[in-house]
Amino acid sequence: xxxxxxxxxxxxxxxxxxxxxxxxxxxxxxxxxxxxxxxxxxxxxxxxxxxxxxxxxxxxxxxxxxxxxxxxxxxxxxxxxxxxxxxxxxxxxxxxxxxxxxxxxxxxxxxxxxxxxxxxxxxxxxxxxxxxxxxxxxxxxxxxxxxxxxxxxxx
Amino acid sequence: xxxxxxxxxxxxxxxxxxxxxxxxxxxxxxxxxxxxxxxxxxxxxxxxxxxxxxxxxxxxxxxxxxxxxxxxxxxxxxxxxxxxxxxxxxxxxxxxxxxxxxxxxxxxxxxxxxxxxxxxxxxxxxxxxxxxxxxxxxxxxxxxxxxxxxxxxxxxxxxxxxxxxxxxxxxxxxxxxxxxxxxxxxxxxxxxxxxxxxxxxxxxxxxxxxxxxxxxxxxxxxxxxxxxxxxxxxxxxxxxxxxxxxxxxxxxxxxxxxxxxxxxxxxxxxxxxxxxxx
Numbered sequence: 001x002x003x004x005x006x007x008x009x010x011x012x013x014x015x016x017x018x019x020x021x022x023x024x025x026x027x028x029x030x031x032x033x034x035x036x037x038x039x040x041x042x043x044x045x046x047x048x049x050x051x052x053x054x055x056x057x058x059x060x061x062x063x064x065x066x067x068x069x070x071x072x073x074x075x076x077x078x079x080x081x082x083x084x085x086x087x088x089x090x091x092x093x094x095x096x097x098x099x100x101x102x103x104x105x106x107x108x109x110x111x112x113x114x115x116x117x118x119x120x121x122x123x124x125x126x127x128x129x130x131x132x133x134x135x136x137x138x139x140x141x142x143x144x145x146x147x148x149x150x151x152x153x154x155x
Numbered sequence: 156x157x158x159x160x161x162x163x164x165x166x167x168x169x170x171x172x173x174x175x176x177x178x179x180x181x182x183x184x185x186x187x188x189x190x191x192x193x194x195x196x197x198x199x200x201x202x203x204x205x206x207x208x209x210x211x212x213x214x215x216x217x218x219x220x221x222x223x224x225x226x227x228x229x230x231x232x233x234x235x236x237x238x239x240x241x242x243x244x245x246x247x248x249x250x251x252x253x254x255x256x257x258x259x260x261x262x263x264x265x266x267x268x269x270x271x272x273x274x275x276x277x278x279x280x281x282x283x284x285x286x287x288x289x290x291x292x293x294x295x296x297x298x299x300x301x302x303x304x305x306x307x308x309x310x311x312x313x314x315x316x317x318x319x320x321x322x323x324x325x326x327x328x329x330x331x332x333x334x335x336x337x338x339x340x341x342x343x344x345x346x347x348x349x350x351x352x353x354x355x356x357x358x359x360x361x362x363x364x365x366x367x368x369x370x371x372x373x374x375x376x377x378x379x380x381x382x383x384x385x386x387x388x389x390x391x392x393x394x395x396x397x398x399x400x401x402x403x404x405x406x407x408x409x410x411x412x413x414x415x416x417x418x419x420x421x422x423x424x425x426x427x428x429x430x431x432x433x
Contacts, residue, residue: 063336071336075343078351101339138347141372145344146332150366151275151305 006031009107013054014080015131023124030113036100042083049092051108052084058104063097074146075139076101085132087111165399168207168250171226173243179229180311183276184241185219188226188251196226200283201258201362201390201418204228205398207250208239215395215413216240217280218254222287226251229279229311255398256417259284260388264360268296270352272373274303274345274365278311280390280417281364285319292324299326299352303345303369306331307338328352345369349376356381362418364390371428374421384422391416391424 007028010016019027034053036042042053042060053060059078063071074096077083083106086094092111118125170191177185190196198204198218206228207213214236220227232241243249261284269288273281281300288298300319304310310329320327328348330341341348345365354377361382363373370389377387393405393412400414408427410416 059341061336061342069335073334073336073338073342075347076330076341077343080351099336142344142347145346145369145372148368149305149332150369151303151309151332 006033006107009033009056010054013056013107015054015082015135019127023127026117026121026124027109027114030110030117032108032110034106034108036104036106038100038102040100042098042100042104042106043094044097045094047094049084049086049094050111052082052087052111054107054109055079055081055083056105056107058106059101060104061099061101063099065097071097075142082135085136087115088132165252165255166397168205168213168252171249171251173245173247173249174225176243176245180276180309182232182241183229183311184232185227185229186240186243187220188228188249190226190251191248198222198226198254198283199258200261200287201280202254202256203280203395203398203417204251204253204255205395206230206236206240207252208236208243209248209250211239212236213250213252213396214240215255215398217390217417219279219282220286221290222283223290229276229282231276252398255395255413257415259362259390259418260360260420261287264288264362265294266296268355268359269298270354270359270361270377271298271300272302272345272349272361272363272365272377273300274369274373275305275309276311277363277365277369277390278302278304281362282312282315284362289319289322289325296358297326297355298324299328301328301330301345301348301352303330303332303348303365305333307334307340326352344372346372346376349373349380352380354380354382356383356386359386361387362390363387367392367428374425374428384425385420387421388418389421389424389428390418 061073062075063073065071171188173186174189175187179185203215203217205213206216216228219229230241232238271281319325334342361377363370391412395413396402396404398413400411405412
């Protein structure tokens with residue numbers, strides 16, 4: 001019963017729109033419902049990136065700590081989006097902190113489990129890459145725009 | 156000709172005085188003006204005036220006030236003229252020519268959803284459109300404002316944005332490019348809010364104003380959300396001088412921004428928007 005509910009949630013999440021049944025079953029085998037309260041950290045910089053999260057409800061702040069500046073939020077993500085791409089790339093370590101800004105409900109994906117399934121089934125691996133690459137490209141574009149500091153006073 | 160209205164020379168500034176001056180952000184000042192000749196200050200949302208700081212020069216500045224009320228301009232003090240205008244105190248005199256240009260497609264937006272995307276000071280030229288949309292709220296479908304700026308300290312018209320957010324018939328989302336951990340709102344560029352907006356792409360008009368690169372990215376995000384090019388409108392900024400399409404300073408491909416814009420439909424300019432030479 002629980003697995004059927006999870007499969008429905010995963011299929012309806014924007015990140016997995018259109019995922020076929022076979023791949024959905026594989027993905028759901030690595031999935032788990034999780035909840036974080038406001039102020040709780042999903043993970044910290046430097047920790048092992050052993051999960052990624054499909055956000056179902058609530059917003060998460062991605063933060064970096066800078067000497068003299070404390071924690072600086074460089075992005076917030078919310079419902080229908082994902083948190084975490086470091087699980088894809090060795091050495092599988094988080095490169096920032098992720099903090100729940102409000103109550104967050106999410107699906108946590110076990111990264112070791114999913115990496116193993118992607119290695120064993122390259123069609124699944126390709127499917128995952130097709131979904132993650134646009135997220136990475138969007139974030140790269142957004143970062144470029146942030147770096148340009150377009151709202152700064154022209155000199 | 157006897158009996159006809161006197162001809163108004165578009166090159167001749169009318170005199171106005173500063174009625175009120177308010178700081179609206181770092182180096183940003185809003186001036187409320189009174190016309191000295193009592194002439195109508197009517198304008199369409201998205202139009203601009205040429206403002207003269209006497210003895211220094213003239214610059215194009217968009218209207219940022221209510222089209223049905225007195226003239227209001229929001230100015231960032233970046234050059235000699237804009238800095239001089241921003242310095243004007245209540246009672247000080249300045250010159251006003253205008254209104255000029257083609258503004259936001261308010262009539263075309265009737266009956267449709269309207270998404271307004273503003274970046275930084277780009278909220279100022281969109282504010283008259285917001286006043287009009289809210290004044291005639293029943294004529295439009297869903298109205299949504301996505302506003303992005305540099306940091307929480309740079310949010311323009313802060314108090315007014317808070318008021319708009321409280322309305323049940325106006326969706327307002329604000330995001331900043333970076334913030335300290337105490338900020339509870341969105342962080343990220345304004346384009347990241349577009350996919351979250353759940354737009355009805357076949358019944359939505361988009362009005363976008365901000366730095367040109369931000370508008371290019373916004374147009375791309377709107378297109379990715381399914382909006383056709385014809386439904387996207389951008390307010391362009393060029394070096395307007397005469398403001399009536401004579402001098403050529405603001406030439407933008409085959410158009411003059413002062414006469415044919417500043418608001419352009421995206422399908423008419425997308426081919427030249429990213430050309431460095433234009």
